[in-house]
Amino acid sequence: MIVGGAAAALQGAPVVTQDVGLWFQDLSDPGLKKALKKVGGACVPSIGINPPTLAGENVRLFDIVTTMHGLGPFSDEVTKAVDIPLGTVSVKVLRLDRIIQSKEAVNRPKDKIMLPVLKDALKTIETYKNLEKKRKK
Amino acid sequence: MHVSKEKIEKLTRKRGISLKTLLKEAGVSKTAYYNLIYNDTLLPHSLVSIAEYLGVRPSHLLEETHPDVRRLRKVAEMSEKIYLLNPESDPENIRHTLLLLLEEPKKRLDRSLTRGRGIPVNR
Numbered sequence: 386m387i388v389g390g391a392a393a394a395l396q397g398a399p400v401v402t403q404d405v406g407l408w409f410q411d412l413s414d415p416g417l418k419k420a421l422k423k424v425g426g427a428c429v430p431s432i433g434i435n436p437p438t439l440a441g442e443n444v445r446l447f448d449i450v451t452t453m454h455g456l457g458p459f460s461d462e463v464t465k466a467v468d469i470p471l472g473t474v475s476v477k478v479l480r481l482d483r484i485i486q487s488k489e490a491v492n493r494p495k496d497k498i499m500l501p502v503l504k505d506a507l508k509t510i511e512t513y514k515n516l517e518k519k520r521k522k
Numbered sequence: 523m524h525v526s527k528e529k530i531e532k533l534t535r536k537r538g539i540s541l542k543t544l545l546k547e548a549g550v551s552k553t554a555y556y557n558l559i560y561n562d563t564l565l566p567h568s569l570v571s572i573a574e575y576l577g578v579r580p581s582h583l584l585e586e587t588h589p590d591v592r593r594l595r596k597v598a599e600m601s602e603k604i605y606l607l608n609p610e611s612d613p614e615n616i617r618h619t620l621l622l623l624l625e626e627p628k629k630r631l632d633r634s635l636t637r638g639r640g641i642p643v644n645r
Contacts (some may be wrong), residue, residue, distance in 0.1 A: 391631060393633065394622075394633070398622070399615060399619055402635060403639045405631070405634075439575070466627075471627060471628050472628065501615070505612050505615035505616060505619070508604075509611065509619040510619065510623070512603075513604060
């Protein structure tokens with residue numbers, strides 16, 4: 386599931402991000418290894434305080450996320466995820482309100498900066514949908 | 523529908539310029555200006571008649587032809603509505619979100635990554 390700033394951007398939040406965070410249910414899933422091999426990448430396991438990372442030119446944009454503070458387990462959160470079309474595939478993206486919840490829980494300075502924008506984006510999207518619904522009635 | 527002399531005067535006062543300066547910078551002669559001001563209507567009489575029959579103002583039947591201008595105008599109108607319902611929100615965030623919603627998700631992500639590190643998603 387795509388998480389973090391990239392997930393927010395995909396849903397329309399005007400935020401800037403440096404990478405695409407990917408939250409995996411299980412890093413030992415053979416499907417992951419197979420997909421990485423296909424694009425010439427590999428998964429580097431966690432070393433010391435460093436989390437696992439992805440190696441390879443074609444996967445340099447992606448960042449592995451192992452824990453999402455303030456949220457339930459992956460299996461719960463994925464049921465609330467939104468499906469967003471990206472090219473020929475549809476990807477699971479962490480819902481905007483859940484991204485906000487997670488950033489509030491982490492509370493890092495860079496997350497605090499992003500929070501007002503994310504909250505305004507969420508209100509905008511919800512209000513816009515309600516207005517469009519009323520207009521179409 | 524006619525040109526409002528009062529609106530023009532108000533705008534020139536607001537910008538601190540004289541009518542003479544306005545006409546010079548806009549490339550409009552005094553004659554052309556006073557023709558505009560003292561004409562009953564600038565719109566074709568046929569349009570005025572159609573509007574009267576439909577019971578609407580003639581301006582209601584006018585539409586911006588440039589697609590980008592039309593699009594941005596719609597965004598501005600929607601931003602206004604949403605801001606009235608959410609006055610605690612930053613109007614800039616509202617407008618930028620609405621502009622992004624007009625784009626495909628991949629373009630939104632490209633934009634975010636390009637600004638973040640100058641590298642768009644290329645697949």
